[in-house]
Amino acid sequence: MIDQLFLNNFKAFRSASIRLAPVTLLTGLNSSGKSTVLQSLALLRQSYDSGILMSIDGDTDSYGGFLLDGDLVELGTGQDLLHEDFASNPPGADPRISIAFTTTDKQQYGWTAQYVPEQDVLPLNLAIGPSDWRDAALFSRRFQYLQADRITPATTYPRSHHQAIGRGFLGARGEHAVNFLRHHAQDVVPEGHPLRHPEAGGHTLLDQVVAWMQELCPGVNLEASEIPGIDSVRLSFGFGGTAGLDSTRRRRPTNVGFGLTYALPIVVACLTAGPGSLILLENPEAHLHPRGQSRMASLIAAAASAGAQLIVETHSDHVLDGTRLAVKQGRLAAGDTAVHFFRGNGAGVEIITPTVAEDGSLSEWPEGFFDESENTLDQLLG
Template sequence: MISSVHLKNFKPFANQFLSFKPLTLLSGLNSTGKSSVLQALLLMRQSYQQGLLENQGLALNGDLVCIGTAQDALFEGAKDDFISFKIVWRNDKQGIWNFSCDREKDVLNLASPPVTSDIYKLSLFNQKFHYLQAERLGPRLFSQMSDFQVQKLQQFGAKGEYTAHFLFINENQTIPNRSLGHPQEESLILREQVEAWMGEISPGTRLKINPKQDIDLISLQYSYGDSNPYRSTNVGFGISYTLPIIVAVLSSPPGSLILIENPEAHLHPKGQAKMGELLALAASCGVQIVVETHSDHVLNGIRLTVYRGKLDPEKVQLHYFDRRKQGTEFITEVISPQIDRNGRIDKWPEGFFDEWDNSLEALLEPREE
């Protein structure tokens, strides 16, 4: 499990240290660096998968993330053309990667001694990893099948494109974390648990999986109670956007690492709060979750889980990304509020999920005639 990440000369960060816990929530204004933190981790993984990270360098473009060239990755005010990543894990293992930058190239050369090989056995680099980006696949008549991605690598795809195939292969497996079992569903079989948690988004949801193995395509249909099955294109976007997250969380064993962007996308407020609860419960079971979100409902779902005693507040890390003016330049500042056992947060910096209060205060002011 990752305990900290230290970035130097990378995108908006000249020198930024970030503490990580089982559940790490990244929030803040648009284009302040939240995604850049996730991208640093994704660059490491994709470079390892491309066979470059161990001895050669960092691939800025690949299946997980596309940055461009070194010019795009380098901190604008960098005095030297190098980028450095340091990652520390909770078992006292750490890796330091320094990369030299040719600003026109899209592969950065490794400029530090190779890290020990056991680092590459950890969750960031092995099969206990999932990343679901903000732009997931919406409703489709058919999705892709891939034995390589699903059966060999145990992956869903960054857009969730292999979720239906993964469910088809693993629907009768028992979920590895019993504590994630939905309270209204006795069975711990993956399919039943997925349907139960999907019911928090859209009550009564049932899945029908239709593989077309001769053409490597698969379709999902949804029904509600005794209704006829509906094509996925005839149900809400929130169903398709949420399904990969629920499947990833429920199927991941302890020691897994899941990176999620905007889990609240296309969800109603109650669904967003329940999503926060599910992520918090997963963190209590030994799964590490790093989530980027703009949703106060997701945050409140996490706070309620802490308040109910189902997640130790020491397992939650909040980071708020702000931008402030320094001289003639704007710099990113990271503020890290703390949460207590009552789900209360010790400080609320301006812009940290405070828009509801700001709007209410404005509405309570006497209106000028």
């Protein structure tokens, strides 16, 4: 599990060291650097998947690079990536862009790339880490990255055996989540598992997905099915049945609304997470009612209890409060949380990190940190 992330000359950060926990919440105003944290890890994974990330096994002939534009992130060229007030090391030298992290088992990993303004592949000139670096969760099948721009209601979704079944990857937009669920619908979620919902109608993955989706929309059920003869699958929703098979009236996602479809890939990602999983989430609260946002925080806490690490960018005080409640209720240890508030300070990005106590309280509440409701209420009552 990653416990510290280091960024140098990377987009919003001239130099940053960011603590990561089993549940890390990245909060702050728009364009304050939250997404950059997720993008740095996604960039490493994207470069690895493309086969060009430099080996860290001592092979000096194996030079690779950062692939800036790909399936996970599209960051442009070197001049888009380099921090505008970059630091040179040593002074006067060409700038370098680096991403590094340490893990809870005391391993260190790091990659440093040369700055090439007009290229979308930046050549690496340094990499450090253990010989078995590919076993890190960031480079394994246990990785998921779900962007804010996720799948929207549609009549069909792609059926890629390689992505959903071979790699177990839901897609950066969650586009393979429906096919993944179709294939794994009858997988068993065992008794006593932290992610097993107490109100689920059965022990299968589909039963659990339905139960958690009902936290977002009471009474909903769903069905994922293959469309014969074409490489597509169909998702349908029902209301008032059980797992969908005995519901008489099915509804297309296009007739239900954005919230359920938008949330489904996150529910599937969390329910299939386990020890060593790494999940990067952008705005899990999108298109959800405040109650659903709080329930989403409960699901994230449950996934962490199952051994996963989740790094979450959020603008929702309900996600924050749901996480704090999970701590107070003993479903998530206070030490297993990290909350970061990003804000510009005129000279870069300032990161403020309130700590969560065992009773769910925060050590500080900086100005601009989820205080808009209180500010508005003061004006209404003034």
